[in-house]
Amino acid sequence: MKAITFATHGGPDVLRLEDVAEPTPTADELLVRVRASALNRADTMQRRGHYPPPPGESDILGLELAGEVEAIGANASGFKPGDRVFGLVGGGGYAEKACIDYRMAMPIPDGWDFVKAAAVPEVFFTANETLFTLGRLDAGETVLIHAGASGVGTAGIQMARQAGARVLVTVGSEEKVARTEALGAEAGINYKTTDFAARVLELTDGAGVDLVQDFIGAAYWQNNLKCLKTAGRLVLVGLMGGAKVEVDLGLIMRKRLQVIGSVMRSQPLANKIAITERFRSRWLPELESGRLQPLIDTSFPLAEAAAAHQYMEDNRNVGKIMLVMD
Numbered sequence: 001m002k003a004i005t006f007a008t009h010g011g012p013d014v015l016r017l018e019d020v021a022e023p024t025p026t027a028d029e030l031l032v033r034v035r036a037s038a039l040n041r042a043d044t045m046q047r048r049g050h051y052p053p054p055p056g057e058s059d060i061l062g063l064e065l066a067g068e069v070e071a072i073g074a075n076a077s078g079f080k081p082g083d084r085v086f087g088l089v090g091g092g093g094y095a096e097k098a099c100i101d102y103r104m105a106m107p108i109p110d111g112w113d114f115v116k117a118a119a120v121p122e123v124f125f126t127a128n129e130t131l132f133t134l135g136r137l138d139a140g141e142t143v144l145i146h147a148g149a150s151g152v153g154t155a156g157i158q159m160a161r162q163a164g165a166r167v168l169v170t171v172g173s174e175e176k177v178a179r180t181e182a183l184g185a186e187a188g189i190n191y192k193t194t195d196f197a198a199r200v201l202e203l204t205d206g207a208g209v210d211l212v213q214d215f216i217g218a219a220y221w222q223n224n225l226k227c228l229k230t231a232g233r234l235v236l237v238g239l240m241g242g243a244k245v246e247v248d249l250g251l252i253m254r255k256r257l258q259v260i261g262s263v264m265r266s267q268p269l270a271n272k273i274a275i276t277e278r279f280r281s282r283w284l285p286e287l288e289s290g291r292l293q294p295l296i297d298t299s300f301p302l303a304e305a306a307a308a309h310q311y312m313e314d315n316r317n318v319g320k321i322m323l324v325m326d
């Protein structure tokens, strides 16, 4: 089968389309003919050598897929060859075939194409876990979502609004301000031209927000603490602005803040099955009804994965960047 591979770590141009051996499903897995996959920021980190796959996972990039079941492991019940499925994988999506545990595979709803299905798992699962399961966001609360135009951000804005929360976001351009406000954010704050903490305090009459969903890490640490309410929660989901900070523990104690971290990929299978189930029960019906939509920016053929990575690293996307197989 064809797959995207890289022999050395580095920039997008290390990615190559090559012939590799097909994966063999375990007893609990489905072998899927992949029709669409999607980029995630983690893929660019793995390509650069900063985010190795967890033990036992495919070393091919790609954390989500949609396609047709081709073969079924001995224990994998509920599916037959030809079924259209989508879901989260620990790796292997940038290929013509990949394996997925049958408990993580979901039937593609009628009327959805493969690209729409492949745009959903990683960002809606991540947003659900970090805003709701860990962040405990509730109706009437205010959340600050950083990188509001990212894949995860565009899912989270819609989910938080649907849950009755007030949503503020940070983004890096005026175009992204307009796009995130159109998605349901009450205010998009351009962090390149505005002190976001000052603006958040202004927008909340000095009170601050109940929850910050942060993908930036070190560069935003001080300002995140500043714009949290007393007893507010900070969920760390990404470290695009660095990992090392100097901490004033006194401030965390005085404001009674909670700092929570999360990475989905390296969690045990049982946790990821539970994450899939939480998404299916609360959010899949909202997506099926059309009340929520995965926001798709651009689709590239699998062979153009390098151009897709460059596009992501240039921060040009609003929503998901897709890879489509022939």
Ligand SMILES: NC(=O)c1ccc[n+]([C@@H]2O[C@H](COP(=O)([O-])OP(=O)(O)OC[C@H]3O[C@@H](n4cnc5c(N)ncnc54)[C@H](OP(=O)(O)O)[C@@H]3O)[C@@H](O)[C@H]2O)c1
Residues within 6 Å of the ligand: 039, 040, 041, 042, 122, 123, 126, 147, 148, 149, 150, 151, 152, 153, 170, 171, 172, 173, 176, 215, 216, 219, 236, 237, 238, 239, 240, 241, 262, 263, 264, 265, 312, 315, 316, 317, 319
């Ligand atoms: N913990 C988990 O389980 C988990 C799961 C999925 C994703 N993530 C994390 O979630 C984040 C979003 O992922 P994604 O795939 O949705 O990303 P994405 O679509 O590539 O969007 C990322 C956006 O972040 C902004 N950005 C990049 N570097 C920045 C910096 N240094 N400071 C401020 N903003 C910056 C850029 O938009 P602007 O133009 O607005 O700057 C960029 O377009 C990543 O950090 C990823 O690692 C974590």
